[in-house]
Amino acid sequence: MELKIGTSLTLETTNTEQVEKYHCKVVEQEGHVIFIDYPVNAITKKTAFLVDGAQFRASFMTEDKISYAFNTEVLGRRKGNIPTIMILCPPDEEFIKIQRREYVRVNTPADVAVQVNDSFYQYVTDDISAGGMALQLRTTPPFQDGDLIHLTIVLPYTNGDIRYVKTDANVVRVFEKDNKKLASLQFTETDDLDKQYIVRFCFERQLLNRKNAK
Secondary structure (H helix, E strand, O other): OOOOOOOEEEEEEOOOOOOOEEEEEEEEEEOOEEEEOOOEEOOOOOEOOOOOOOEEEEEEEOOOOOEEEEEEEEEEEEOOOOOEEEEEOOOHHHOEEOOOOOOOOEOOOOEEEEEEOOEEEEEEEEEEEOOEEEEEEOOOOOOOOOOEEEEEEEEEOOOOOEEEEEEEEEEEEEEEEOOEEEEEEEEEOOOHHHHHHHHHHHHHHHHHHHHHOO
């Protein structure tokens, strides 16, 4: 995809413990290399030094108000009238259109431990988003509509990292769909960092699902 010169990019780290966000602009593009000006940290407003190989999730909006995201990494630097940083521009099929909904829901399995009182039960998701999930039920669950339960969600990433997100959730309803018994859950009190972990997981799985569908 050809990015218009001057396009604002938001970079979010994907291989660090703490998610950091940076803002920059596209200065030039040559094939699969995008040249950006030196990014500014979204919080400190200071110019950031990005090391070669650093991995990010980049997002931008087109003139048509359509938002896209893609995975990228720092390739190096180029001196010139405007010093720039080179980042990877992936093939078109690896660009993901960002839904206008607050959270994208992705059909993918993820292991979840559910705590009810002092007992733990293992489940697998049918779908997940940063706002909630649906659990696959093989037997009658130890919870019912309206219950508040505690979750530990295992999120494995494509680079081998694994994050464990702990959050409370309300049981919205237990129901059947397409001959499957499911429990719809809505997360409560999920902190921003954990939401970022889930968003990153959903983004990677959405990209993987697209590749597998070909």
